[in-house]
Amino acid sequence: xxxxxxxxxxxxxxxxxxxxxxxxxxxxxxxxxxxxxxxxxxxxxxxxxxxxxxxxxxxxxxxxxxxxxxxxxxxxxxxxxxxxxxxxxxxxxxxxxxxxxxxxxxxxxxxxxxxxxxxxxxxxxxxxxxxxxxxxxxxxxxxxx
Numbered sequence: 001x002x003x004x005x006x007x008x009x010x011x012x013x014x015x016x017x018x019x020x021x022x023x024x025x026x027x028x029x030x031x032x033x034x035x036x037x038x039x040x041x042x043x044x045x046x047x048x049x050x051x052x053x054x055x056x057x058x059x060x061x062x063x064x065x066x067x068x069x070x071x072x073x074x075x076x077x078x079x080x081x082x083x084x085x086x087x088x089x090x091x092x093x094x095x096x097x098x099x100x101x102x103x104x105x106x107x108x109x110x111x112x113x114x115x116x117x118x119x120x121x122x123x124x125x126x127x128x129x130x131x132x133x134x135x136x137x138x139x140x141x142x143x144x145x
Contacts, residue, residue, distance in 0.1 A: 020138040021082045024048065024096050033071055039099045039131050048096045049133070053140070056088040058116045066093045066133075070120065073099070074112075078136045091142045097135035104128045 029048045051066030061083035063076050075095055077083065104112070106126030109119060119128040 015141050015143055017139060017141045018085075020084055020140070021077060021135060022137045024094075024137045024139070027096060032067055032073070035099050035133070036067070036071055036073060036131055039101055042099050043101075044098075046096060046098055046136070048094065050092065050094045053088045053091045053093050055116050055118070056084060056086055058086055061086045061088065063112070063115075063117070064088050064093065065117070066095070073131045073133050074117065075133045075135050075138070077138070078134055082138075084138060084140060088140055091140040094139040094141070095133060095135040096137040097133055099131060099133050101129065101131050104130060 025046070027046050027048055029050075030042060032049045032051045035042055035047070035049055051072070052068060054065045054067065054072055056064040062080065063074050064084055065072050065074050067073060075093070075097075078097060104119075104127060109122065109126055109128050113119070119130065122128045
């Protein structure tokens with residue numbers, strides 16, 4: 001992946017970009033596929049990664065899923081301190097934060113599905129375990145008109 005400044009500079013002409021949360025800080029950039037393959041190796045470090053926004057919370061924008069197909073994860077926002085637009089699907093996301101693996105309780109799974117979330121694997125009790133990225137900074141870029 002390109003360094004943060006190069007990634008921003010590489011946006012196509014006419015692209016629209018918006019930032020949410022804190023400012024990006026210097027830090028390592030790690031491919032999303034690498035994070036998803038071995039999340040425990042990066043759990044204690046703040047990293048920057050990028051991905052295509054597949055879907056976002058249709059209610060308040062309190063989460064989004066980035067990646068491609070099965071190689072994706074949910075992004076939530078540190079301390080629920082900010083949200084993204086509910087129409088963020090289709091944008092390219094650059095995020096900084098920490099990756100974690102969490103068990104999601106059945107009621108929360110149902111709630112998230114009501115907002116448009118998809119879960120790859122659900123347990124027999126309705127819970128799910130998923131890799132999540134807790135972002136402190138987000139930049140969304142959309143192609144120009």
